[in-house]
Amino acid sequence: RQAVLRKALKSSPNESTNDLWRATSNHTNIQYDAYNSTKEVLKDFRSRHENKLLNQLTSQGSFFCSVKKFALPQLNKVWSIAQSKLPKNIYNFTIRYINNSLPTCKNLNRWAISSNSDCSFCLSPETLLHIVAGCQFYLDRFTWRHNSVLNFFAHTLQTVGDSTLYADLNGFKSPSILTGDTYRPLSCSNGSLYVVELTTGYETNLKNNVKRKKDKYRELLRQL
Numbered sequence: 742r743q744a745v746l747r748k749a750l751k752s753s754p755n756e757s758t759n760d761l762w763r764a765t766s767n768h769t770n771i772q773y774d775a776y777n778s779t780k781e782v783l784k785d786f787r788s789r790h791e792n793k794l795l796n797q798l799t800s801q802g803s804f805f806c807s808v809k810k811f812a813l814p815q816l817n818k819v820w821s822i823a824q825s826k827l828p829k830n831i832y833n834f835t836i837r838y839i840n841n842s843l844p845t846c847k848n849l850n851r852w853a854i855s856s857n858s859d860c861s862f863c864l865s866p867e868t869l870l871h872i873v874a875g876c877q878f879y880l881d882r883f884t885w886r887h888n889s890v891l892n893f894f895a896h897t898l899q900t901v902g903d904s905t906l907y908a909d910l911n912g913f914k915s916p917s918i919l920t921g922d923t924y925r926p927l928s929c930s931n932g933s934l935y936v937v938e939l940t941t942g943y944e945t946n947l948k949n950n951v952k953r954k955k956d957k958y959r960e961l962l963r964q965l
Contacts, residue, residue, distance in 0.1 A: 760789065841869050874946070887941045894939065920961060936962075 751762045824835060837843045846867035850858035860867040862878040874883060888910065895908040907916040909926075916926055919934065926938045938958060940950045 838869070843869060845869055845872060847871075870946075883941075887939065890941055891939050894937070926958070 751759065753759060753762075824832060827835065834843075842848065844854075846855060846860065847858045847869075849855035858866055860871060860876055860878075863876055865871055865876070868875075872879075891908065892910055895906060895910055895913055898904075899906050905914070907914045907919060909916055920926065920936075926936045936958070938954050940954060
């Protein structure tokens, strides 16, 4: 049975799986000779895969590097658990999104499946970034996505006792009551004022978005 499984590793169309076969094809028992436990095997394999994403794959690398650099380590387990509970189709989508392997026009062109890499709406190159946060024809969709996330946060924070929630959404008090019409961040008041700014941007823009929002709200924070 072990021979059959190892043959499957060798003949797999997945390059990373082939790498695992080559790394363990020295006629040793990988669990008991080269490693102390199965967990060590998986950890080593995962580490090599991360290194490949960071340093070898051009299109996936920049995305993965941004996520790894700016994500809070203490939330990794939370996100992992949340992702594991997703419906299969959405889970598969998130994996392909993270690996930038969704069939965007840019990817289809890179894979020699299509000769055209342009967006059918605006004729700009249809990259994942363009679809998620760039196409001017989808601004309403971007707003819907932002408000959907904001709505989730608002209803979650609404359960906090002895506090008043202000959100730029239907059914909530407007933040402009506190901050004026120029700035309308999610705000929560219970003797102290908590201001939350939500940005649902593309991962490689995380650093730029943080700087932009800090600059935008610097004067408001000074006034508060």
